[in-house]
Each structure stands twice: as C-alpha cells, then as structure tokens.
Amino acid sequence: MTALRPADANDVERLVAWHADPEVSRYWDGETFTLAEMAERLAREDVEPWIVVEKDEPVGFLQVHREGLDMFLIPAARGHGLGPDAARAMAEHLVRERGRARVTVDPYAWNEGAVRAWERAGFVEVSRHEADDEHRASWILMEFRG
Numbered sequence: 070m071t072a073l074r075p076a077d078a079n080d081v082e083r084l085v086a087w088h089a090d091p092e093v094s095r096y097w098d099g100e101t102f103t104l105a106e107m108a109e110r111l112a113r114e115d116v117e118p119w120i121v122v123e124k125d126e127p128v129g130f131l132q133v134h135r136e137g138l139d140m141f142l143i144p145a146a147r148g149h150g151l152g153p154d155a156a157r158a159m160a161e162h163l164v165r166e167r168g169r170a171r172v173t174v175d176p177y178a179w180n181e182g183a184v185r186a187w188e189r190a191g192f193v194e195v196s197r198h199e200a201d202d203e204h205r206a207s208w209i210l211m212e213f214r215g
C-alpha cells in the first residue's frame with residue numbers, strides 16, 4: 070500500500086507546509102517550523118526522517134529515533150490503513166534488517182485513533198505514563214510485537 074523513502078532537502082518546503090496545517094500540528098505538540106528550522110531537523114544525526122508515499126504521491130512523514138517511531142499522514146490520507154502499513158514495514162525493517170531489540174511508539178492517551186492504528190501495525194500497550202519533559206499529557210508506551 071505504501072512505500073517509504075528518506076526525506077531530504079527537497080522535502081523541506083513540503084514538510085513546513087504540512088506542519089502549518091493545524092490538523093497536523095495538533096498532533097505534534099502544536100509545533101510549526103520555518104524553512105531553516107526544518108532543514109536543520111532533517112539533518113539531525115540521531116533522527117532518521119522518511120516520507121510515506123502512496124501511488125507516487127507523498128502522503129506523510131515518519132521519523133525513526135533511538136527507540137522508536139513518530140508518524141503523521143496528511144489529513145486526506147488518513148483512515149485507509151496507510152499509516153499502519155508504513156509503520157509495520159518500518160518496524161519490521163528495524164527488527165529484521167537492523168537487529169533492533171525493540172521498537173516503540175508513545176501516543177498520547179487522548180489520541181485513540183492513533184492507538185488503534187499502532188495496534189493494527191503490530192504494537193501492543195506496555196505501560197501508561199503521566200505527562201513529563203517530552204510529553205504534554207498522559208501517554209502510552211507501546212512496543213512492536215509483529
């Protein structure tokens with residue numbers, strides 16, 4: 070259903086525009102980015118940025134950090150199983166090809182649609198946590214079990 074390709078400098082404008090949509094930023098702690106900030110983010114060494122592609126069209130963003138994944142799709146692409154498809158493919162790649170011992174996601178507890186999507190991708194709830202330095206509200210730790 071989906072393909073993944075690394076995000077690069079040619080994606081900076083697209084990603085800035087996507088984050089400027091409140092329907093995207095509200096799932097990303099309200100953050101928006103300038104072109105320069107986005108270029109810097111894409112160049113981070115500890116976070117791998119990927120573009121989710123459906124039928125040759127970019128429809129979302131997935132990033133891989135030390136422990137796990139973050140993802141969003143543009144609003145028009147949601148609700149068709151594309152997110153779970155891309156997340157499962159990346160999680161399997163990380164475990165099988167790169168030997169990662171575990172792959173996690175950390176959705177907010179209020180984001181029930183995302184929790185269901187992560188379950189469809191093969192993640193299961195491990196524990197629940199209160200807000201902390203990296204989370205504005207209570208959140209759920211989920212781990213990929215395939």
Ligand SMILES: CC(C)(COP(=O)(O)OP(=O)(O)OC[C@H]1O[C@@H](n2cnc3c(N)ncnc32)[C@H](O)[C@@H]1OP(=O)(O)O)[C@@H](O)C(=O)NCCC(=O)NCCS
Pocket residue numbers: 096140141142143144146147148149150151152153174175176177180181182183185186189
């Ligand atoms: C979470 C996300 C990546 C899942 O990908 P997806 O392809 O939409 O996943 P699914 O098709 O399995 O749908 C998952 C849920 O999205 C919700 N959904 C369905 N259509 C939707 C739409 N048009 N807009 C928003 N949410 C929608 C539903 O609650 C659905 O769950 P349900 O069918 O059990 O009710 C995607 O919905 C998204 O980008 N959401 C906003 C960003 C986000 O929450 N990211 C995750 C942060 S942890």
